Amino acid sequence: MWRSLGFPEAGDDEVLFTDHDVAAARAFAGLTAAGIVDAEVSEAVARATAQSASQLAEWQVGLLRRLFEDTGFDQPPADGSLELTRAVLPVLEGLQSYVWRRHLAAAIARMVVHPPSASDATEELTVGFADMVGFTRTTRRRSVAELSEMIEQFGAVTTAVIADGGGRLVKTVGDEVLFVVDEVADGANIALGLRDRVRAEDALPKLRIGLAAGPVLPHFGDVYGEVVNIAARLTSTAHPDSVLVDRGVAEALADDPRFTLHRIKPVSVRGYSRLNPWVLDRRA
Known part of the structure; x- marks a missing residue:
């Protein structure tokens, strides 16, 4: 032990x-x-x-x-x-x-x-990653006190937005947060809310955000599976200050008047030779 x-x-x-x-x-x-x-x-x-x-x-x-x-x-x-x-x-x-x-x-x-299935340990969840752009470069330009303040501010903003949106913060890994939520539309609102809140914070770098939906394996507080991997790959592909989503999210939100979805060309990332992303935004 x-x-x-x-x-x-x-x-x-x-x-x-x-x-x-x-x-x-x-x-x-x-x-x-x-x-x-x-x-x-x-x-x-x-x-x-x-x-x-x-x-x-x-x-x-x-x-x-x-x-x-x-x-x-x-x-x-x-x-x-x-x-x-x-x-x-x-x-x-x-x-x-x-x-x-x-x-x-x-x-x-x-x-x-949402009781778990007796035959399947997975749950249908929407998974999101949010990553601060240029974090390593930013740390070189800031003092220890400034860096500490930035990290605290990032933690406070992400925790508040995720909680208010009905999501659950799974973990923070350096300059990145991982969250899950039951409903796809709630995940979209959280992702866009994170982008908008960080836009308003001059002390914080902009975010790249990836969102994917489907079966996820929760295991002792963490989450695993292909949906988690896809969300991470979308995050690494996204432009600064943008949200990319996978096919599952795009299909779930296709008829939701609150959002717009713009399909972009497939990308090749580690583990996926042809990943199809959509850019998510709010409808004006």
Whole structure:
């Protein structure tokens, strides 16, 4: 279990574990012993939990570092650091438990509305990628503080637009976000909303956005399958400040008066020798 959580195996003579570690190991083993999950699923649960928790922990340590810097000390006194940490960590722990419960309730509600098929683990979803144009070049021209502000602003904008559009943010990978949504029209609104919001933010580079629809395999918080790959390829092909969609999205929106679709010539990208894209926009 220790390695599944993202830590190296400990030597027999190392003193690393407490009663909490023993209790966690027993809990994982109990799930398998009770037949609730098999060993393979238990390992996958541990890995998925660890990945999310690791990112959360890094963010929280960054928050503590910023709080320390605000005290006016380059290296805050040890007693002060300990006191501040003791005050902040319980609040963060309570907040993350609250947020987890809210997301769990939302996920259960979606499962009730769209129950998975007993014979097929895939779900019909619309998948979108949004990628900041020229991110590497932009980072060379900005200070660390400016870069940090840009990343925070990008995260705030994308999270708000995706949530308001009824979508789910799957992950952020550097200068790119991946989101999914149940309805194709909602995905189109999110994609165009992201483009428009970022247009209005002078501090953010323009976006390339790709959108594809069809069967997707959700797996421990991430999504896989050809639809995901097509959305990624469309993103890499799109011009700055534009949205490209695949045939599935184009067909679903063909009679929707809110949108316009302009077919462009097929493109050759990695894994697809002839990918047919459409440019999506709002109807004037």
